[in-house]
Amino acid sequence: MRRGNRSTVLGGTIFAVIVAIGLLAPLLATSDPAQIDPTVRNKRPGAERTVRGDDGRARAFRFWMGTDTLGRDVYSRVVYGARVSLVVGVTVAVVSAVAGLVIGLLAGYLRWLDGLVMRVMDGLMAIPSILLAIGLVSLSRAGLRSVILAIVIPEVPRVVRLVRSLVLSLREEPYVEAAVALGARTPALLVRHVLPNTLAPLVVQATFVCASAILLEAILSFLGVGIPPETPTWGNIMAEGRALFRVFPHNILFPGIFLASTVLAVNMLGDGLRDMLDPRIRKRI
Amino acid sequence: MAVVAIVVFMLLRLTTGDPAAIIAGDNATSQDVAAIRERLGLDRPLVEQFVIWLGRLLRGDFGESFFFKKQVSELILERVEPTLALATCTIVLTVALAIPLGILAAWRRGTWLDRIVMGFSVLGFSVPVFVIGYLLIYLFAIELAWLPVQGYQRLRDGLGGFVERLILPSVTLAVVFVALIARITRASVLEVLNADYVRTARAKGLSELPVMVRHVLRNAAVPIVTVIGVGIAVLIGGVVVTESVYSIPGLGRLTVDAVLARDYPTVQAVILVFSVVYVLINLLVDLSYTFLDPRIRY
Numbered sequence: 001m002r003r004g005n006r007s008t009v010l011g012g013t014i015f016a017v018i019v020a021i022g023l024l025a026p027l028l029a030t031s032d033p034a035q036i037d038p039t040v041r042n043k044r045p046g047a048e049r050t051v052r053g054d055d056g057r058a059r060a061f062r063f064w065m066g067t068d069t070l071g072r073d074v075y076s077r078v079v080y081g082a083r084v085s086l087v088v089g090v091t092v093a094v095v096s097a098v099a100g101l102v103i104g105l106l107a108g109y110l111r112w113l114d115g116l117v118m119r120v121m122d123g124l125m126a127i128p129s130i131l132l133a134i135g136l137v138s139l140s141r142a143g144l145r146s147v148i149l150a151i152v153i154p155e156v157p158r159v160v161r162l163v164r165s166l167v168l169s170l171r172e173e174p175y176v177e178a179a180v181a182l183g184a185r186t187p188a189l190l191v192r193h194v195l196p197n198t199l200a201p202l203v204v205q206a207t208f209v210c211a212s213a214i215l216l217e218a219i220l221s222f223l224g225v226g227i228p229p230e231t232p233t234w235g236n237i238m239a240e241g242r243a244l245f246r247v248f249p250h251n252i253l254f255p256g257i258f259l260a261s262t263v264l265a266v267n268m269l270g271d272g273l274r275d276m277l278d279p280r281i282r283k284r285i
Numbered sequence: 286m287a288v289v290a291i292v293v294f295m296l297l298r299l300t301t302g303d304p305a306a307i308i309a310g311d312n313a314t315s316q317d318v319a320a321i322r323e324r325l326g327l328d329r330p331l332v333e334q335f336v337i338w339l340g341r342l343l344r345g346d347f348g349e350s351f352f353f354k355k356q357v358s359e360l361i362l363e364r365v366e367p368t369l370a371l372a373t374c375t376i377v378l379t380v381a382l383a384i385p386l387g388i389l390a391a392w393r394r395g396t397w398l399d400r401i402v403m404g405f406s407v408l409g410f411s412v413p414v415f416v417i418g419y420l421l422i423y424l425f426a427i428e429l430a431w432l433p434v435q436g437y438q439r440l441r442d443g444l445g446g447f448v449e450r451l452i453l454p455s456v457t458l459a460v461v462f463v464a465l466i467a468r469i470t471r472a473s474v475l476e477v478l479n480a481d482y483v484r485t486a487r488a489k490g491l492s493e494l495p496v497m498v499r500h501v502l503r504n505a506a507v508p509i510v511t512v513i514g515v516g517i518a519v520l521i522g523g524v525v526v527t528e529s530v531y532s533i534p535g536l537g538r539l540t541v542d543a544v545l546a547r548d549y550p551t552v553q554a555v556i557l558v559f560s561v562v563y564v565l566i567n568l569l570v571d572l573s574y575t576f577l578d579p580r581i582r583y
Contacts, residue, residue, distance in 0.1 A: 127560045130522030131540065135556055138544040215413055219526055222415055223541050238415065249423050256416035264411035271407070 008272030014265035018258070022082035077232035078255050084233040085214045085262060087144070092151045092213035097206040099152070100159025101198065105190050107160065108167025118164070121157040129154035133216055137225050147226050151213045162205050166198045200277040207270035211263050218259050234259045350543075350551045357554045361536065368524055368535035370447075374455035375520060376513075379462040384509070386463070387470025388497055391478060402467055409464025414523045418457040418530040425453060454531045458523045462516055469512040473505040480504070506577045514570035521559050 107117040124132065136150035170176060171194070179193050220226030221235025229236050234255035241251025350357050390402035425431050477483065478501060486500045525537035532538075536555055543551035574581045 126564050127556060128518040128521040128563060130525055131556050131559055134525070134540065134544050135552060138547060138552065211411070215411075218413055219415070219522075222413075223526070223529055225541065225544055238419075249419070252416070252419045256413070256419070260408075260412040260416060263413070264408065267407060267411050 005272065005276065007268045008276060011265045011268030011270075011272060014261055015269055018082055018262045018265065019086060021079055022086045074237065074251060074254060077237050078234065078258055080232040081234040081237060081255060082258065082262075084144070084227060084231065085217060085259070088148055088151065088217040089210040089214040089262075089266065091148050092155060093206045093210035095148070095152050096155040096159050096209050097202055100156050101163055101195075101202060103156070104160040104163025105167055105194065105198075108164040109171065109186065109190055109194070114164075117160070121160050124154065125157045125161075127154070129212075130216065130219060133220060134223070134225055137220055144227060144231075147217060147220060150220070151216045155209050155213065159202070159205055159209065162201060163198055166201060167194055170194050170197055204270055204274045204277060207266060207273060211266035211270065214259070214263055214266065350548055353548070353551070357550050360539065360551065361554060361558060364534060364536045364539045366535075367533045368528070368537060370451060371454055371458065371527065371533065371535065372520060372524060374451055375458040375462060375523075378455055378459040379466055380513070382459065383463040383466035384470050384502075387467040387509075388474050388502065390467065390471040391474035392493070392497065394475065399471075402471070406464040406468045409460045412460075414457060414461060414526045415530050417460050418454070418527060421453050421457055422530075450531075454527050454533060457530070458520065458527050461523055462520060465516050465519060466509065466512060470505070470509050473508040474501055477501050477504045503577070507574055507581075510570055510573055510577060514567045517563050517566050521563060 103117060107114045127135075132154040133150045136153055137146060176189065176193055179189050184193070217226060217233070218235035218238075221233045222239045224239055226235055227233050229239065237255040238252045241249075241255075349355065350360055353360055386402050390399040393399055483496060483500055486496045521537075524535065525540055527533070528535045528537035529541055536558070539551065540555045540559075542548075543555065
């Protein structure tokens with residue numbers, strides 16, 4: 001297998017597993033991720049307790065990954081946390097790709113718009129993305145939607161740049177000139193002839209955007225400025241684990257492993273796709 | 286830069302939370318809130334606020350922090366030392382590690398060495414900074430107890446403690462940065478390795494080290510330096526997180542505290558300072574091209 005293929009398959013498989021975990025969270029979780037139980041606070045991974053079921057019989061219940069300071073089952077929270085990360089990653093990737101594609105196409109093709117749009121994009125890119133996201137999150141009440149928006153805004157300029165540079169070279173292609181000569185109007189020209197040729201690099205870029213969005217969301221939650229703490233996200237679980245990290249590292253360890261493998265999988269997927277679709281484009285940072 | 290200023294200003298004014306209400310506290314009457322709002326100039330039109338803010342900015346006056354009740358410029362000066370120390374250490378560490386690693390990987394392309402370096406690079410890119418941070422704390426500060434867990438010591442309070450407390454944060458931050466730079470070093474060295482002048486240099490009997498340093502690295506330098514410049518954004522983001530993990534009272538920590546307190550003047554100032562630094566460093570990078578590659582002229 002070629003290197004690109006191998007990377008795609010491995011990354012794709014891990015990603016699929018995480019997606020499955022997210023989708024099947026209600027089945028996989030052993031308890032309600034929000035259920036607070038003061039009697040089992042700060043249990044180590046693998047700790048057991050007996051619970052009395054509805055039928056009155058006692059059965060052993062195991063905390064696979066221990067519990068946090070409020071006695072919530074870390075395993076169940078991690079499983080549910082996959083949902084938030086995936087929703088944020090995929091939504092941000094799709095929204096920024098679409099927004100970037102539209103803005104990039106217009107900026108690349110309509111010269112009068114180009115200067116203005118690119119100045120705004122340069123301005124946005126001059127602010128490091130984590131800072132911009134932190135600043136944006138502070139604007140509105142913390143929630144899933146505002147976090148997604150706060151991550152989309154710093155990511156869009158990167159997509160716009162890519163699409164614009166592609167359009168700038170595509171517009172010089174003979175088949176585009178031919179279409180112009182045949183009297184194609186601008187909207188039709190952009191959609192039928194230019195757009196299809198930007199898709200492959202765009203998909204690759206969207207994958208990297210997805211990976212960085214998952215990371216950013218976790219960072220925001222971890223810093224305490226992201227999604228409200230009662231929602232189980234990987235960043236939130238780790239933020240809770242900070243205070244007692246010295247004694248109970250599992251609160252940071254387990255969500256950390258999941259987070260890292262998800263981001264790794266998406267990055268590998270992107271690397272592989274890039275090698276397969278177009279060896280010429282390099283990873284943009 | 287003007288665009289950055291406008292973006293930063295608008296960013297923090299388009300908000301739902303009312304800073305005056307937050308400063309006044311829970312027991313304040315609406316008169317109190319109005320008085321505070323007037324004192325801070327928050328009751329004036331947006332454009333006027335912007336002009337006043339920009340005018341003060343150009344005179345180096347960032348205004349007064351809503352939350353810390355101090356001049357923001359003072360606040361920033363207090364916090365700049367730890368951040369600067371952390372960033373400098375990280376960059377030095379990164380360059381010292383990443384460039385040799387990248388060259389080695391390119392030189393021994395396709396071997397296990399190459400694979401280890403590249404694997405590490407993908408990994409470093411994917412593991413979040415704070416997870417690396419806590420892993421290192423767990424390993425070196427708790428299990429092995431070689432280094433202090435958290436905190437910061439100013440340089441004037443003793444060099445030993447200063448360095449001791451800086452090692453773990455710098456290493457943490459360097460992991461991401463090394464991953465980035467090693468990757469690009471490998472790629473640009475690989476491109477140069479096939480050049481005719483490299484073959485010539487080898488043919489005239491030079492040993493590998495001078496070939497690598499004098500002929501290959503010099504010609505591969507431009508993309509590497511570019512990525513170091515662009516990577517400053519990653520570094521700044523990392524600083525914010527690392528300072529929170531290691532409880533370092535630097536600018537990154539200040540940013541997070543200010544955001545949590547909705548302290549707009551401070552947030553604006555810090556974001557602006559970081560952005561200016563980022564833009565300036567990239568300007569320097571652009572200028573360094575003429576030095577690295579005399580063919581480039583402006």
